[in-house]
Amino acid sequence: MDRYNQKFMEKAIQLAKENVKSGKGGPFGAIVVKDGQIIAEAMNEVTPSNDPTAHAEIVAIRQACRDLKTYQLEGCEMYSSCEPCPMCLGAIYWARPDRVYYAGTRKDAAASGFDDDFIYQEMELSPEKREIPFINIMRNEALEAFKDWDESELKIHY
Numbered sequence: 001m002d003r004y005n006q007k008f009m010e011k012a013i014q015l016a017k018e019n020v021k022s023g024k025g026g027p028f029g030a031i032v033v034k035d036g037q038i039i040a041e042a043m044n045e046v047t048p049s050n051d052p053t054a055h056a057e058i059v060a061i062r063q064a065c066r067d068l069k070t071y072q073l074e075g076c077e078m079y080s081s082c083e084p085c086p087m088c089l090g091a092i093y094w095a096r097p098d099r100v101y102y103a104g105t106r107k108d109a110a111a112s113g114f115d116d117d118f119i120y121q122e123m124e125l126s127p128e129k130r131e132i133p134f135i136n137i138m139r140n141e142a143l144e145a146f147k148d149w150d151e152s153e154l155k156i157h158y
Contacts, residue, residue, distance in 0.1 A: 025047050029042070043059070082108065086119045
């Protein structure tokens with residue numbers, strides 16, 4: 001590992017440790033880097049904000065996109081103290097950074113009681129067999145919104 005990546009990963013891990021010591025959230029930290037500069041840094045904010053989506057990666061993505069005034073992070077790299085959970089993985093793919101570096105693994109998170117690995121397992125099941133059943137209703141009516149999108153001249157592709 002080169003010194004460039006090491007210094008940014010050290011920062012993400014430091015944020016995770018600080019979050020634990022402060023008692024404000026889980027052991028997760030993330031940063032977004034562009035052109036060798038930290039654009040955004042975040043800690044897990046789930047419990048202090050009562051927001052189950054406030055994972056460090058999500059918070060960092062939101063901050064970086066807001067500051068860069070874009071909804072995609074092309075030309076950026078993300079450093080996370082742990083392998084992103086499925087929600088964060090989805091957000092990362094939507095944000096499209098050039099690459100993601102992570103330290104701990106989903107198995108490490110599971111060993112400390114986090115649901116990451118369980119959620120990955122749930123994703124492999126058909127919707128009706130998941131722990132929380134997913135039931136498809138009114139699909140035809142919902143397709144009307146996609147038809148409107150397909151025909152709209154106002155749409156912005158993302």
